[in-house]
Amino acid sequence: MLYNKYLSTRNSLIFIFVFAMIFTPILGITHETEWPGEKLAGIFPKAKKFVQRSVVLTTDKIKSIEKDLGSKLRKEDLKPIFYIPIDENKKPMGLVFFVDVQGPHGIIDGAVGLNMKGKVVKVAVYDHKESESITSEKFLKQFIDKGIDDAFAVGKDVEAVKGQEDASKAVALIPKKTLVMSYALFLKRKPKPETEEKPAPEEPTEEIPEVEDLKELMILMVDAYYAIIDYFDKGEGKEEAVSAAKKLVLYGKVISDFEPPLNADQTEEYTEMQEKFGKMLTEFADTLDKSGISDETREQWDQILILVNQAHIRFTGEEIDIESY
Known part of the structure; x- marks a missing residue:
C-alpha cells in the first residue's frame, strides 16, 4: 500500500x-558569548522571556545588506543572533540585536531594540574606548522612533555630541545596521503609493499558531x-x-x-x-x-x-x- x-x-x-x-543554537562568532539577560531586560523590561533566533546569511544577502548599509559587514555580523521578547500574552514585542561597530578609538559594543512596527525603542552602548558622552541619554534618545527610511546621518537627522562627531557617526551606525539587517531578513517595507488609488485588499494569510x-x-x-x-x-x-x-x-x-x-x-x-x-x-x-x-x-x-x-x-x-x- x-x-x-x-x-x-x-x-x-x-x-x-x-x-x-x-538543538541549542551554536553561538560561534557572535557579539554575546553568554546569555545577555540583564541587557535584554534593560531594553524590553516588560518582556516575560526572550527567544533566541540564529540566522544564516547567504552571499547574495550579505551583498544586499552591505549595499543598503553603505559599508562592509564585520566578521561578527555574518552569523547574527536576534532575541525576540515575548510578553505576558505570549506575543512577540519586537526584537533585540547586539551590534559592534568600529569607532575612532576601537570597537563600540551596543544593542538596539525594535518594536513590531520596525521602529527603534532603545539604543544602548556598552563597552567602548570613546568619550562617555556617547552613552548619554540625551544623545541616544534621539534615535527612538526612527525607522528604516531615516538617514541616521550626523548633520541631517542626528545631532552629534560636541567634539565627538566621528564617534557619534559610529554610534548612529548601530541602529542603522540593526534596521537594515532586520528588514533584509525578516521585515518588509511598505511601498510608497504613487497614486491615490486604493490598494487592492490583501488576501488573508494564515499565521503560525x-x-x-x-x-x-x-x-x-x-x-x-x-x-x-x-x-x-x-x-x-x-x-x-x-x-x-x-x-x-x-x-x-x-x-x-x-x-x-x-x-x-x-x-x-x-x-x-x-x-x-x-x-x-x-x-x-x-x-x-x-x-x-x-x-x-x-x-x-x-x-x-x-x-x-x-x-x-x-x-x-x-x-x-x-x-x-
Whole structure:
C-alpha cells in the first residue's frame, strides 16, 4: 500500500522539517558569548522571556545588506543572533540585536531594540574606548522612533555630541545596521503609493499558531505530514491534504532561522536546500489542489522525499524517533 511506502520514509521527511529546531543554537562568532539577560531586560523590561533566533546569511544577502548599509559587514555580523521578547500574552514585542561597530578609538559594543512596527525603542552602548558622552541619554534618545527610511546621518537627522562627531557617526551606525539587517531578513517595507488609488485588499494569510516550544511546532508538522500520506493511501481527504501541504510550507519558513547541527559552515548550500524545499512544497500544494492524486503529484511528492533524504544525509547523521512525539 502507498501508506507503507511513505511511512518508511517519514522519519527522514520530518527530520528536515525540524532538525534545525531541536538543538541549542551554536553561538560561534557572535557579539554575546553568554546569555545577555540583564541587557535584554534593560531594553524590553516588560518582556516575560526572550527567544533566541540564529540566522544564516547567504552571499547574495550579505551583498544586499552591505549595499543598503553603505559599508562592509564585520566578521561578527555574518552569523547574527536576534532575541525576540515575548510578553505576558505570549506575543512577540519586537526584537533585540547586539551590534559592534568600529569607532575612532576601537570597537563600540551596543544593542538596539525594535518594536513590531520596525521602529527603534532603545539604543544602548556598552563597552567602548570613546568619550562617555556617547552613552548619554540625551544623545541616544534621539534615535527612538526612527525607522528604516531615516538617514541616521550626523548633520541631517542626528545631532552629534560636541567634539565627538566621528564617534557619534559610529554610534548612529548601530541602529542603522540593526534596521537594515532586520528588514533584509525578516521585515518588509511598505511601498510608497504613487497614486491615490486604493490598494487592492490583501488576501488573508494564515499565521503560525502559538506554540510553547519547538517540540510543539514539530507535533503540528507531524500531523500535517500524516494528513498527506493518508490521502495518498486512502484516496479521501483531499481538502485536508491540500491544507496540510500549505501548512508545511508555512512551518518550513521557520527552519531558516536556525543553523543545522552539522556542516553549519555550508550556509549557501543549506539555504538553497531550504528555499528549494519551500518552492517544491508550494508547487506540490497547488498541483494537489487542482489535480488531486495523479502521476504528477506522486512524482512531486517523491522528489520532495528525495530532497529531504539528501538534506538529512548532508546536515545530520542522527535519526529522530517521531513516535515519541
